[in-house]
Amino acid sequence: MTEAPSIVLAGLGGYGMIYLAALLDQPAGRRFRFVAGVDPQPQNCARLPELQARRVPIYRSLQQFYRAGHADLAVLSSPIHRHCLQTCLALSQGSHVLCEKPAAATVQDVDRMIRARERAGKRVAIGYQWSFSTPIQRLKQDILAGHFGAPRRLRSLCLWPRDEVYYHRNHWAGRQRDARGAWVLDSPANNAMAHDLHNMLFVLGPRVDASAQPVDIAAELYRANEIENFDTAALRVHTDSGAEILFYGSHAIAEESGPEFCFEFERATITYTTGRAPIVARLSDGSSRHYGGPNDEPQVTKLWTCLARVADGGTIPCGLEAARAQTVCANGAQDSAGAPTDFPREQVRVKGEPPQRLVWVAGLAEALRQCYAAGVLPSEAGLSWARAGRPVDLHAYRYFPGGRHGQRGAALSS
Numbered sequence: 001m002t003e004a005p006s007i008v009l010a011g012l013g014g015y016g017m018i019y020l021a022a023l024l025d026q027p028a029g030r031r032f033r034f035v036a037g038v039d040p041q042p043q044n045c046a047r048l049p050e051l052q053a054r055r056v057p058i059y060r061s062l063q064q065f066y067r068a069g070h071a072d073l074a075v076l077s078s079p080i081h082r083h084c085l086q087t088c089l090a091l092s093q094g095s096h097v098l099c100e101k102p103a104a105a106t107v108q109d110v111d112r113m114i115r116a117r118e119r120a121g122k123r124v125a126i127g128y129q130w131s132f133s134t135p136i137q138r139l140k141q142d143i144l145a146g147h148f149g150a151p152r153r154l155r156s157l158c159l160w161p162r163d164e165v166y167y168h169r170n171h172w173a174g175r176q177r178d179a180r181g182a183w184v185l186d187s188p189a190n191n192a193m194a195h196d197l198h199n200m201l202f203v204l205g206p207r208v209d210a211s212a213q214p215v216d217i218a219a220e221l222y223r224a225n226e227i228e229n230f231d232t233a234a235l236r237v238h239t240d241s242g243a244e245i246l247f248y249g250s251h252a253i254a255e256e257s258g259p260e261f262c263f264e265f266e267r268a269t270i271t272y273t274t275g276r277a278p279i280v281a282r283l284s285d286g287s288s289r290h291y292g293g294p295n296d297e298p299q300v301t302k303l304w305t306c307l308a309r310v311a312d313g314g315t316i317p318c319g320l321e322a323a324r325a326q327t328v329c330a331n332g333a334q335d336s337a338g339a340p341t342d343f344p345r346e347q348v349r350v351k352g353e354p355p356q357r358l359v360w361v362a363g364l365a366e367a368l369r370q371c372y373a374a375g376v377l378p379s380e381a382g383l384s385w386a387r388a389g390r391p392v393d394l395h396a397y398r399y400f401p402g403g404r405h406g407q408r409g410a411a412l413s414s
Contacts, residue, residue, distance in 0.1 A: 004033050009037050012037050038065050073306060098306045101127050105190075133297050136199065139279060151263070152265060155263075158188070158257075174229055211325040214238070214239055222250075222385070258274055333389075335403065338389070341385070
């Protein structure tokens with residue numbers, strides 16, 4: 001029998017805890033060897049005593065690990081601005097990679113990762129778990145088969161409050177750049193809600209492992225929290241198939257809602273609301289198709305899928321090319337809007353006490369929900385605080401900021 005594939009996990013806190021639990025709890029029938037963990041501050045890992053008891057080596061950096069060992073699969077649950085460097089390093093050391101979303105902070109970093117993958121001859125998956133889920137895969141197969149006709153308009157809304165703990169949990173949350181000047185571009189559209197933007201592009205992709213290509217974007221980016229980047233976004237994207245994509249998301253609201261989506265096709269409307277109903281396609285002939293919910297399966301399905309594909313060489317649903325479309329949109333959005341627009345102070349509210357205060361904007365949730373229902377951006381709805389972004393051409397977008405190397409986009413706050 002061939003030896004079980006070896007795994008190194010970079011990032012033992014935050015989202016990495018989900019991967020760590022899967023690796024330590026080892027569900028029946030999963031063959032792998034957990035050969036090392038990597039974290040610059042391993043003392044913060046809640047399961048460190050268990051790792052030590054099992055004699056799983058812990059390294060402070062991925063470079064340190066590769067000087068001592070090897071892994072067939074590197075699972076990277078690290079900050080956004082480290083995705084590119086860690087992926088390229090792992091590939092250069094002969095590892096396949098499962099990297100958390102988004103693929104990277106900038107499109108030029110994603111392209112660098114693609115080149116590194118090609119040189120190494122290895123596989124790279126990006127951890128958008130919905131793309132690995134059976135319901136989304138089944139829905140995409142039906143879209144590809146033409147059951148719903150041409151796509152017209154896809155909308156997604158996500159309202160997730162995030163308090164001071166969220167923005168103070170590390171040194172890069174809510175930042176455009178880290179302390180060394182590297183792009184981070186942390187935001188709802190490029191972190192917590194990146195799934196929802198990516199999913200609309202992914203389901204329209206021309207293959208099971210591809211996304212639709214965005215061709216232009218207009219973005220409105222707003223801020224209530226005292227952060228460098230934005231906490232609220234409204235985006236309009238057009239794809240190469242002619243479909244319109246609308247994304248609405250905010251952390252500056254008082255009550256959680258979503259994500260939910262409504263996908264309009266020539267002969268069907270497909271809807272989903274988290275926790276209320278499965279994905280349902282209602283066709284114009286009166287029939288319907290039910291797919292289940294994209295959160296019905298464990299998030300670590302993507303890990304087991306990657307292990308299987310490393311072994312059999314099969315198709316990885318979401319790789320670098322599929323994830324690249326979201327990065328292009330996230331970068332283009334910053335170019336479109338420029339510096340985030342601050343909400344009027346008279347509308348900003350604070351709930352709770354330090355260190356768990358929540359900053360939220362009165363009337364914002366209702367305004368975004370109305371925009372979502374009407375398919376308009378806040379500036380088009382005539383909201384007094386709204387500011388339209390400039391249109392940005394994404395056809396040949398290869399460099400952030402500005403789209404092409406050497407060309408600057410809209411000014412960003414420093």
